[in-house]
Amino acid sequence: MTVDLLETKGCVVRGCEDGATGLATILAQPPTLALIDIGLPVLDGYQVASRIRAAGRKEVFLVAMTGYGQPDDQQRARDAGFDLHLTKPVTMALLQTAISASQRPRAAGSTPSRSTRSS
Known part of the structure; x- marks a missing residue:
């Protein structure tokens, strides 16, 4: 469903079946924005995000979906x-x-602080 919504907005979407595949895909071809489910098999979303950051990929805007x-x-x-x-x-x-948030310039060394929930 999320893929369909994004594609209707003209986004290029790459889906992955597990965290390990997602991590490899992001590191090989870093996107502007990565939507990462926390409950992924193989590597969970927290592990994926931590490894992306450890690899120095600060430019990728990471969004937890949970x-x-x-x-x-x-x-x-x-x-x-x-x-x-x-x-x-x-x-x-x-x-x-x-x-929109992924397209805003970020200060060097800034830490994530936003949380949004559906109402």
Whole structure:
């Protein structure tokens, strides 16, 4: 569903079936924005984000997508290196928020601090 929504907005979308494949894809061809589900098999979303950041890929805007929206979940996403935390169900309005946020210039060394949930 998310892929379909993004494609209707003209986004180029690459989907991956697990965290390890997603990590390899992002490192090989870094996108502007990566929507990463926390509950991925093989490597979870937190591991994927941490490894992307450890590889020095600070330019990729990382968005956590999860059903977990408690403050501890949001903090864990920030600690892993996510720039934005979206709580499912993710609407087109939330996806547009993520796209817009990924296009804004970021200060060097800035830390992620945003969390958005569907209402």
